[in-house]
Amino acid sequence: MSMLKNPAKKYRAYPVLNLPDRTWPNRILTEAPIWCSSDLRDGNQSLIEPMSPDKKLKFFKTLVQVGIKEIEVGFPSASQTDFDFVRLLIEDNLVPDDTTIQVLTQAREDLIARTFESLQGAKKAIVHVYNATSPAFRKIVFKQDKDGTRALAVHAAQLLKKYAAQQPDTDWRFEYSPETFSATEPEFAVEVCNAVSEVIQPTDTHKLIFNLPATVEVAMPNVYADQIEYFCRHINNRDKIVVSLHTHNDRGTGVAASELGLLAGADRVEGCLFGNGERTGNVDLVNLALNLYTHGIDPKLDFSDIDHIRQVVEECNQLPVHPRHPYVGDLVHTAFSGSHQDAIRKGFAQQDPDGIWEVPYLPIDPADIGRSYEAVIRVNSQSGKGGVTYLLEQEYGIQMPRRMQIEFSQVIKEETDRSGTEVSAMQIYNLLDTHYLQAHTPYAYQTHSLQESGGESQLQVEVHKNGQPVQLQGAGSGPIAALAASLPEDIEIMDYNEHAIGSGSNARAAAYIELRRDGQRPVFGVGIDHNITTASIKALFSALNRSLV
Ligand SMILES: CC(=O)SCCNC(=O)CCNC(=O)[C@H](O)C(C)(C)COP(=O)(O)OP(=O)(O)OC[C@H]1O[C@@H](n2cnc3c(N)ncnc32)[C@H](O)[C@@H]1OP(=O)(O)O
Ligand SMILES: CC(C)C(=O)C(=O)O
Numbered sequence: 001m002s003m004l005k006n007p008a009k010k011y012r013a014y015p016v017l018n019l020p021d022r023t024w025p026n027r028i029l030t031e032a033p034i035w036c037s038s039d040l041r042d043g044n045q046s047l048i049e050p051m052s053p054d055k056k057l058k059f060f061k062t063l064v065q066v067g068i069k070e071i072e073v074g075f076p077s078a079s080q081t082d083f084d085f086v087r088l089l090i091e092d093n094l095v096p097d098d099t100t101i102q103v104l105t106q107a108r109e110d111l112i113a114r115t116f117e118s119l120q121g122a123k124k125a126i127v128h129v130y131n132a133t134s135p136a137f138r139k140i141v142f143k144q145d146k147d148g149t150r151a152l153a154v155h156a157a158q159l160l161k162k163y164a165a166q167q168p169d170t171d172w173r174f175e176y177s178p179e180t181f182s183a184t185e186p187e188f189a190v191e192v193c194n195a196v197s198e199v200i201q202p203t204d205t206h207k208l209i210f211n212l213p214a215t216v217e218v219a220m221p222n223v224y225a226d227q228i229e230y231f232c233r234h235i236n237n238r239d240k241i242v243v244s245l246h247t248h249n250d251r252g253t254g255v256a257a258s259e260l261g262l263l264a265g266a267d268r269v270e271g272c273l274f275g276n277g278e279r280t281g282n283v284d285l286v287n288l289a290l291n292l293y294t295h296g297i298d299p300k301l302d303f304s305d306i307d308h309i310r311q312v313v314e315e316c317n318q319l320p321v322h323p324r325h326p327y328v329g330d331l332v333h334t335a336f337s338g339s340h341q342d343a344i345r346k347g348f349a350q351q352d353p354d355g356i357w358e359v360p361y362l363p364i365d366p367a368d369i370g371r372s373y374e375a376v377i378r379v380n381s382q383s384g385k386g387g388v389t390y391l392l393e394q395e396y397g398i399q400m401p402r403r404m405q406i407e408f409s410q411v412i413k414e415e416t417d418r419s420g421t422e423v424s425a426m427q428i429y430n431l432l433d434t435h436y437l438q439a440h441t442p443y444a445y446q447t448h449s450l451q452e453s454g455g456e457s458q459l460q461v462e463v464h465k466n467g468q469p470v471q472l473q474g475a476g477s478g479p480i481a482a483l484a485a486s487l488p489e490d491i492e493i494m495d496y497n498e499h500a501i502g503s504g505s506n507a508r509a510a511a512y513i514e515l516r517r518d519g520q521r522p523v524f525g526v527g528i529d530h531n532i533t534t535a536s537i538k539a540l541f542s543a544l545n546r547s548l549v
Pocket of ligand 1: 130
């Protein structure tokens with residue numbers, strides 16, 4: 001078996017809806033939808049090992065903390081574990097007043113009855129019932145015609161009303177999913193839902209949720225958006241209906257489909273954190289919410305400590321989040337490549353702390369989601385001077401002058417080309433130390449004395465030259481000029497820079513000297529010391545020694 005030369009013999013595109021007056025492409029998103037987490041149901045049912053009650057509770061508490069107000073907590077008629085979990089939430093009063101738990105059931109009376117049993121004593125709850133409506137399911141799974149499919153949904157709605165009436169102290173809301181909606185004829189999906197609505201009789205205060213799943217993502221997201229717009233236009237009593245999206249990611253466009261579905265008029269999104277769920281997963285609620293956030297829209301969810309949330313989700317799902325996963329992956333705020341690092345470093349330097357975020361290559365300020373800037377720039381053989389400079393600035397307060405950045409980045413390049421691996425900020429500093437700060441041969445500075453009078457500096461320096469003590473003596477317009485005059489070598493100072501590292505009594509000075517010896521290529525040297533003159537003298541010897549190698 002191999003891929004077909006003519007895939008049309010086996011596969012065909014899902015038909016596109018004829019909706020030439022579609023309006024969704026001209027809309028923009030302006031507010032967050034109602035969020036519903038399906039982690040403890042759709043997410044849980046797709047795990048290798050479903051969550052234990054402890055894990056479910058931990059996950060539930062995290063969802064509450066994030067700010068999700070509707071949480072599908074399980075399929076209580078399917079297993080004792082799920083049943084007991086719903087009981088635990090109710091009996092231990094673990095559901096905050098502003099949060100509603102939701103449970104799923106098939107459209108079967110025994111399962112519906114058991115579902116209501118699990119919810120006894122709940123202050124409020126959403127009972128979610130589903131049956132698949134697409135031609136393939138009607139034919140293959142249910143062996144039913146359209147009438148039979150509609151009748152199953154209507155009967156389920158009647159059962160919801162019947163069992164709810166037996167527990168009048170609970171504030172009930174209902175959700176109906178025409179499972180496989182995106183593969184269902186749109187007019188039939190509307191027909192079934194209108195029939196369900198006839199039974200439920202939704203009101204302004206108790207709207208009926210129609211959840212329209214792309215149970216398996218079968219088409220491009222624009223096709224789903226057309227289906228949602230068609231549904232919103234044709235469903236009766238639209239103002240008493242909450243249109244909910246439930247996209248999966250089989251074609252890799254679950255997020256896009258939900259976004260376009262919202263443009264098309266939907267009010268609510270069901271999904272899972274970081275996109276867990278059947279097969280390729282449910283739509284990723286974090287991704288959707290942070291997409292809104294980075295467009296300046298309050299998502300009404302709090303991911304200020306996204307790494308903690310990821311940790312909980314990974315622990316409960318026993319599945320890792322990919323390092324490239326939007327917003328949360330380990331590498332998604334990291335630049336290794338030189339031009340990216342250069343732009344990011346300049347962006348950070350110019351970013352107005354109170355202004356619109358404009359750091360190139362970073363769609364979100366990592367700090368907003370609890371990420372440090374440490375991981376933003378990492379250096380390997382793809383990196384340029386910008387990354388090296390950034391790390392030395394951030395971690396060691398070293399601000400190399402521009403031409404030295406170019407010179408020193410070659411030292412790093414040689415190292416990363418040789419090792420083929422990443423270099424840390426500490427390794428970069430160690431290379432600076434080895435190549436510049438410890439450049440003590442032939443001249444190793446020992447001590448000096450300086451007299452200044454009448455605008456002239458008289459300098460005496462004690463050095464070891466190739467291990468032998470030597471006294472140097474010179475005069476000039478400043479200590480550097482005096483030192484240059486004291487040397488037997490013919491040197492020209494091309495550039496001098498200095499700055500403080502740190503502040504207060506621990507402050508040190510860093511000096512950078514670029515010199516040309518005997519008309520050769522200019523070379524930099526660096527000196528760091530508590531005393532600025534000493535730092536300058538050390539920088540000059542560092543440069544001279546490097547030029548003599
Ligand atoms: C797209 C989704 O994610 S839907 C949610 C899916 N989640 C789950 O299934 C997780 C929990 N499920 C379970 O534990 C079990 O499936 C149960 C307990 C619900 C039912 O178990 P069983 O009674 O053994 O039935 P089984 O799982 O084989 O389901 C298939 C039967 O249910 C019928 N069925 C499937 N879905 C529905 C539905 N929504 N409404 C009514 N009947 C349905 C099928 O037609 C089939 O009937 P048949 O046996 O007459 O051919
Ligand atoms: C039950 C429904 C909503 C579902 O999970 C799906 O269709 O993916």
